[in-house]
Amino acid sequence: MVGIVIVSHSQKLAEGVVELAKMMASNAPVAAAGGLDDGNLGTSYEKISAAIESVYSDDGVAILMDMGSAVMTTEMVLEDLERDNVKMLDCPLVEGAVLAAVESVGGISLDDLAKRVDEVRNVKKLDA
C-alpha cells in the first residue's frame, strides 16, 4: 500500500486529517507530521522525515501539505532523500487525504494515486 504523510503547521490539524482519512480506511498507512517538536506551530524537517520512514514501503509514499513552509520543508526532505517513489501531491488537504487513504487500501499505485488526487482539486462542494 502507498503510504501517506500529512504535513501541516499544526499538530492538531495533521492528526485530525489523519483521523478523518482513517475513518474511511482504517488500515491505510497514514502518518501525521504536524507542528514543531515542542508542539508549536511550524513545520519540522525531522518530523516529516520520520513520518515518511514510518509509512514507507516499496509502493512508495504520497505527501500532502498545507501551505508555505510545509511545502518548502517537504521539498528539502525529498531532495535529501533522493527516492523516486516518494512524492508530494498538490490538492486540498482533507479531500486529498480521504481519497488517498481509500485508494491506498484499494491497492492503487503511487503514479495512479497522483492522477486521482489531481482530480479532486476541482471538486465542488455546493454545486454539482
Added chain:
Amino acid sequence: MDTKQIIAIIEAVAKKIEAEKDFLTQLDNEIGDGDHGINLARGFKSVMEKLPTFADKDIGAILKAVGMELVSTVGGASGPLYGTAFMKAGNVCKGKNSLTDAEFAAALDAAINGVKMRGKAVEGEKTMLDALCPAYKALKDGLDAGKSLTEALTDGVNAAQAGVEFTKTIIATKGRASYLKERSLGHQDPGATSSLFMLQTALEVLRGA
C-alpha cells in the same frame, strides 16, 4: 574575507536577530503569521550552539552547516528559504578558506538564486528578495567599478534599505501576506527586513575588521 570573518558575521547575525526578534515578529503580526522573529531567533540560537562543531571547517562547509541547522530548527518559511540560501552559498565556497570580493558576491548571488528557487518567487512580490536583489546589484556594480568590498557592501546595504521601504508600497503576492491583498499595503515585509539586518551586520563586521 577569511573564515574568521565569516564566523564573526554568523555570530553577529545571531545576536542581531535575537535583539530584533520582537520587532520582526511585530512586523509579521501585521501581515503574516507572527512567527518570523521567534522562528529565526530559534534557528540562529541553534546555529550558535552547533557552531563549535563546524567552526574549524572551510567556508563552504560552515555556510552549509548553518543552512542545514536553519532548515532543521526554524520551523517557518524562513527556515527553508534562508537554509537554502546558506547552503547554496556554501556550494560555491566549497573547500575555500578565504573569499575574494568577487567570490563573496558570487556567494550572495547563489544564495539569492536559492531563495528564488525555493520560494518560486521573483523581485516585486513583497519578500526578502526585494531587499536581497537590489543589494546584490549594488554590490556587484560597486565591485565592478573598482570599489572595495566595504564600500560596495555599503551601497548594497543602502539598496536593501531602499528595497525594504519599497515593500511598503506594494501588495504581497507571495507568502502568507498575499492572503491580505491590498491590506498588506503600508507594511514593510518582515523577510526583507531580516535580510537587511543580515547584510547590515555583515557590513558592520567588515568595517570593524
